[in-house]
Structure formats: structure tokens, C-alpha cells
Amino acid sequence: MEANDNYQAIVIGGGLTGLVIGFYLKKAGINFRIIEKSNRPGGVIQTFKEEGFTYEAGPNTAVLSHPEVKELFEALGDACELEIADEEAKRRLIWKDGQWHALPSGLIEGVTTPLFSFSDKIKLLGEPFRKPGDNPHEPLSGMVKRRMGQSFLDYAVDPFILGIYAGDPDYLIPKYALPKLYNLEQNYGSFIGGAIKKRKEPKDEREQKATRDVFSVKGGLENLIHALVDAIGEENIILNAGDVTVNPSEDGYEVSYRNKQKEKIHLKSRQVVSATGSYEIPGILPFVSKELIHAINNLKYARVAEMSLGFKNWGGMELNAFGGLVPSKENRQILGALFLSSFLKNRAPEGGAMISVFTGGYRKPDMAKLTDEELTQIVEKEVKEMLKLDSFNPDILRIFRYEYAIPQYGAGSLERLEAVKKTQQQYPGLIIAGNLRDGIGMADRIKQGYEVAQEISKLA
Ligand SMILES: Cc1cc2nc3c(=O)[nH]c(=O)nc-3n(C[C@H](O)[C@H](O)[C@H](O)COP(=O)(O)OP(=O)(O)OC[C@H]3O[C@@H](n4cnc5c(N)ncnc54)[C@H](O)[C@@H]3O)c2cc1C
Structure with a gap:
């Protein structure tokens, strides 16, 4: 083991949560590494650009619900620019009895709506x-x-x-x-x-910084990831790390992983943070009692398939809204669609449209398991009828699947949160973060990242 293999903090998982932690640790002058399983940082955030379209594989927008979001963009300066959605995004459509209805935004609409x-x-x-x-x-x-x-x-x-x-x-x-x-x-x-x-x-x-505006990032959400990685320094992020495990050692923890060449690497750190989904925790923390691990890992996730559709010449209904959602009661095959190009800049060529259609979810997980052909057939039928499109010939059609898309804070949440607390008390210097607690949205992840970095800095 080399002398510089001793860190003040190691963060496991280089998605938005892990990167925000890393960003603030770097600012605080802490000696740290982020260890990431895949070959790129960013987790589920990924932006694609082709044929004049800009589209996302995972999340598309978030809500400015915590001051920490604005503060992160302020701290990043010119490296990336917050994009607040156009007014269009305030209009939300709900499908009922074969047509869209705007969700009421005022008293009169509230009285007259057929919803x-x-x-x-x-x-x-x-x-x-x-x-x-x-x-x-x-x-x-x-x-x-x-x-x-x-x-x-x-x-x-x-x-x-x-x-x-x-x-x-x-x-x-x-x-x-x-x-x-x-x-x-x-x-x-x-x-x-x-x-x-x-x-x-x-x-x-x-508090006024939490405006509740819908936001994205100019040029796509991945620009936020690039800005964070640049600020953190690529040398502080270890990619392609397999079999990551943590074990207590004198003076802190030993974190082991296999590098791309399958060699076993061991690092030491005073503090360790997990910033992954709950399903990864049993493998990462083998020393924690079965009972606590079971409670931490009791979280269910919704499986989702997201289809990005780009049309150079949009011939369907006017997309003057954030998107349309389909109540379960209506028994349709899709969960809803986001009309990205109607409220974010430069997402589709002039006269075109960029749409994200979602299927699956907690109630219909098997939908997200269908083959690409089956999914495309279903979405084609739904989009033609619901968005009034005569023919379905998208210029872009990409499907992104997530087995663990969104955590569901349901039964067992109290037990999970108590188990996290107990584990952290038993093992000082260990922090179990990520979307298993503190909220599922990007704004929640940024807030948690900021708070965890403060916690680490205090003890470092
Ligand atoms: C399809 C979809 C749509 C969404 N839509 C929205 C939205 O509209 N608005 C919104 O606010 N939020 C949305 N979200 C949620 C939002 O994307 C997440 O809250 C946020 O991006 C999660 O960041 P994270 O870092 O916590 O997790 P992740 O992005 O999952 O990152 C975790 C990272 O840990 C790594 N990792 C996992 N296991 C290990 C291991 N054993 N060792 C090392 N590394 C490991 C992973 O490779 C990954 O990079 C959406 C999510 C999905 C999937």
C-alpha cells in the first residue's frame, strides 16, 4: 500500500449525490477519493446530443426546492448554467375519458374542471x-x-x-x-x-433561493456532472471499481476494490460514505449485522423504461405544457409524457419536438421488461392516439431502462431510517447516504450531498 493511500474520506458512488459530496469536500480542503463502479461519473444523469436534439437518459428536470441547489450553481460559477423552464412548464395535463384536461391552477378552473x-x-x-x-x-x-x-x-x-x-x-x-x-x-x-x-x-x-421553479441545465443535465467533475478533479475519482467493500480497521476503515485490470486495491480512510442505492449496501458493508442490513435494504424501487422520441417535424397536438400524466384509473399503457422542447431551450430543431415517454412504475413493473419492439409498438399506439399524431416516424427513438429507478418510501421507512442511525452510531466515521433516505429528487440529492460534506468536514 502506498503512503498516499490514506484518506480523510472515501465516497462510494459517483452519481449526483457522491459528486456533490466530493465537490464540497474539495472546497473544504479534505483529502478524499470517490470510488465509482461504472466507467463514467454521473449515475443515472446522462445527456445525448444528435441530429439537432438534446435529450436525457434519466432525469429530465428537477424542482428548485432547496436553497442548496441555487448555492451549488452559484459555487460552480460559469462552469454550468441553471436553466429555468419556460412558463409553459406550469401547465400540467391529466388524461381523463379520452382527452387531456389542464390541472386547475386557480379557483375558477378548480370549480369548472371535469377532473x-x-x-x-x-x-x-x-x-x-x-x-x-x-x-x-x-x-x-x-x-x-x-x-x-x-x-x-x-x-x-x-x-x-x-x-x-x-x-x-x-x-x-x-x-x-x-x-x-x-x-x-x-x-x-x-x-x-x-x-x-x-x-x-x-x-x-x-430560503428565498428555493423558488420551486422547474429547472434543468443549459445544454443538458450532464453539463452539471462535467462541471462537478472538473471542480473535483478527475484524479480524485476512481472509475471502473468492482467489488467495493468496506471493513473497519484501526483508525477508520479499509476500502477494497478491483480495478479495471482485476487487481485488488486497498485504501484506508478515516471516514467512509456510501452514496449508492440501498440494494448495494449489503455488498459494500459486509461487517454490519444481518438485522441492520436487512432493515436498510428493505426499500423497494420502481422499475421504469423511458423512451426518448425526437421528431424533426412535429405534426401532432400543440405541446404547450410540461407534459401529460395518465391516472392509473384510466388503464392506459404509459405513465405519462414530458414535452421537453416546449419548455426547455434547444432540445429539438425548429418546428420539431423532443418528448420523453415513461412506462412501468411501481404498479406495472413488467411493462419496463418488455422487448424494445413490444415497447415501441405500445408507445406508438398510445402516442398516436393521445398526442394526435397521424403517423409515428420519430427521427430519434431511444429506450433507457432502470431496474432501480425511483425508491419508494413506503412501509418499512421508519425501520430503515432507524437502522441507518444505529449503524452510524455503532461505526463512527461511517455515513450511509444516497437515495435510501432524505428524498428521491435531484434537489434532495444536492441538499444531502452538501450536508454530508459538512458532517465529514467537522470530523476530519
Ligand atoms: C428514469 C429516471 C427519471 C428521473 N426523473 C427525475 C426527475 O424528473 N426529477 C428529479 O428531481 N429526479 C429524477 N430522478 C431521480 C434523480 O435522477 C436521482 O435522485 C439522482 O440522480 C440520483 O443520484 P444518486 O447519486 O443518489 O444515485 P445514482 O445516480 O444512482 O448514482 C449512484 C452511483 O453509485 C454507483 N454505484 C452503485 N453501486 C456501487 C458500488 N457497489 N460501488 C461503487 N459505485 C457504485 C453507480 O454506478 C452510480 O454511478 C429520476 C431518476 C430516474 C432513474
Whole structure:
């Protein structure tokens, strides 16, 4: 082992979470390495450019929901530019009875929309006066039915959950999956009243950075990855690392992996962070008790197939919205489609369109397992009918599959979070991060990355 194989911190996983940790460790002057299994950093974030189209293989956009997002872009300076989505992105379409309807954004639309039943619209008037629930394990579907009614569950919350989690409101637990919504009920007694009161509360300069705008990155999300890698320094990121395992050693941990040539490499570090999905944890941390590992690894993920479709000459319906979501109740084959070129710049040639169509999800995992031909046939049929396209001849058609796309914070979340805490207490200097806790979106990952780096810096 060489003398410089002794680090203050090692980060396992070079996706967005691991890279943000690395970025702030570098800024803090910490001696660290990121160890990444694949041959490129960035994890599920990957941008492609061809024939005048720019499209994403994984996430497409995120929400500026934490100040840490704005601060990261500020810290990166000119290296990459935040792109806030056009106004179009505020318009969301929901499929009902063979056509799209805009999700109401105001009172009058709320009263006239055919998405919700008359009785539920009346019921909604009483929402601020309904007493808060007292079961922290209540699934999202129960909470929404109790406060708002079945049609709001079917035509607002179910498609919203498909859009964010590719998930199922019967499985997700609001306390963990939608903590802001859960806290509105718990702290203010009502979603509506709480949201109004929260909006009126004064926000300090830092809080104002969380504008809730939809954002991407100019030229594609991977430009954020390039900017992070440049700032971290390629020499601090080890790629193609197989069989990564951690074991306690005197003065910290020994991290072992196989390099590209299959040689076993051993590094020492005072602190170690895992920034991978929960399914990787048993292999990475073999020394942790079976009981704790079982609880950490109890997390289910939604399987998703994403199809990127580029049309040089778009001849379908006007795509003047963020996209369209398809409620489970409508029994269609797709979860929804994002109309990327309608709200982000330079995603398709003039007069063309770039669309991402999603299939699979927690309720229909087998859809994402279909062959490319089967998936294409299904999407062709759905897109032609739903986006009013006479013939389906995309200039770009790419399919990206994810077995572990989005974690589902449902039953077992409390046990998982407690097991993470207990393990970290038993093994000081070990941090179990990644999307198994603290949120599933890119903004959540950036926030966690920043916080973990602070934690490491304090002990380094
Ligand atoms: C299809 C899809 C659509 C999405 N859409 C959105 C969206 O619209 N908005 C939004 O905000 N978020 C979205 N997300 C979620 C968002 O992409 C993630 O929150 C974020 O990118 C995850 O970053 P991460 O670093 O935590 O995980 P990952 O990107 O999964 O990175 C983990 C990294 O760890 C590496 N790794 C795994 N195991 C090991 C090991 N044993 N040793 C070493 N390295 C290992 C992996 O190779 C990978 O590089 C989407 C995700 C997917 C898959």
C-alpha cells in the first residue's frame, strides 16, 4: 500500500449525490477519493446530443426546492448554467375519458374542471376544517381520501405520484415520501390553510433561493456532472471499481476494490460514505449485522423504461405544457409524457419536438421488461392516439431502462431510517447516504450531498 493511500474520506458512488459530496469536500480542503463502479461519473444523469436534439437518459428536470441547489450553481460559477423552464412548464395535463384536461391552477378552473366530482369539490371547501390524522403510517391514498375525496386521489394525487415516484399512493407513506405535505396537515391542520399560511410567512434571503421553479441545465443535465467533475478533479475519482467493500480497521476503515485490470486495491480512510442505492449496501458493508442490513435494504424501487422520441417535424397536438400524466384509473399503457422542447431551450430543431415517454412504475413493473419492439409498438399506439399524431416516424427513438429507478418510501421507512442511525452510531466515521433516505429528487440529492460534506468536514 502506498503512503498516499490514506484518506480523510472515501465516497462510494459517483452519481449526483457522491459528486456533490466530493465537490464540497474539495472546497473544504479534505483529502478524499470517490470510488465509482461504472466507467463514467454521473449515475443515472446522462445527456445525448444528435441530429439537432438534446435529450436525457434519466432525469429530465428537477424542482428548485432547496436553497442548496441555487448555492451549488452559484459555487460552480460559469462552469454550468441553471436553466429555468419556460412558463409553459406550469401547465400540467391529466388524461381523463379520452382527452387531456389542464390541472386547475386557480379557483375558477378548480370549480369548472371535469377532473374532480361535484361532491368532492364541495368536500374540498371543508378541508381546512377537517381534523389532522393521527396515524404516521397512514398511506397517501388514505390521507387524500380523508381530506379531499376519491376523485382528487384519482385525478390529481395519483398522476402527481406517477410523475414523481412512478409510484402508488396505496404504498407510499406521506411522512417519508411527501414530508412537506405531511407537515402541512400536522403543523397547520390543513393542506390548503397550511399552504396559504406558509406562503405568507416571511422568508430569509437563503430560503428565498428555493423558488420551486422547474429547472434543468443549459445544454443538458450532464453539463452539471462535467462541471462537478472538473471542480473535483478527475484524479480524485476512481472509475471502473468492482467489488467495493468496506471493513473497519484501526483508525477508520479499509476500502477494497478491483480495478479495471482485476487487481485488488486497498485504501484506508478515516471516514467512509456510501452514496449508492440501498440494494448495494449489503455488498459494500459486509461487517454490519444481518438485522441492520436487512432493515436498510428493505426499500423497494420502481422499475421504469423511458423512451426518448425526437421528431424533426412535429405534426401532432400543440405541446404547450410540461407534459401529460395518465391516472392509473384510466388503464392506459404509459405513465405519462414530458414535452421537453416546449419548455426547455434547444432540445429539438425548429418546428420539431423532443418528448420523453415513461412506462412501468411501481404498479406495472413488467411493462419496463418488455422487448424494445413490444415497447415501441405500445408507445406508438398510445402516442398516436393521445398526442394526435397521424403517423409515428420519430427521427430519434431511444429506450433507457432502470431496474432501480425511483425508491419508494413506503412501509418499512421508519425501520430503515432507524437502522441507518444505529449503524452510524455503532461505526463512527461511517455515513450511509444516497437515495435510501432524505428524498428521491435531484434537489434532495444536492441538499444531502452538501450536508454530508459538512458532517465529514467537522470530523476530519
Ligand atoms: C428514469 C429516471 C427519471 C428521473 N426523473 C427525475 C426527475 O424528473 N426529477 C428529479 O428531481 N429526479 C429524477 N430522478 C431521480 C434523480 O435522477 C436521482 O435522485 C439522482 O440522480 C440520483 O443520484 P444518486 O447519486 O443518489 O444515485 P445514482 O445516480 O444512482 O448514482 C449512484 C452511483 O453509485 C454507483 N454505484 C452503485 N453501486 C456501487 C458500488 N457497489 N460501488 C461503487 N459505485 C457504485 C453507480 O454506478 C452510480 O454511478 C429520476 C431518476 C430516474 C432513474
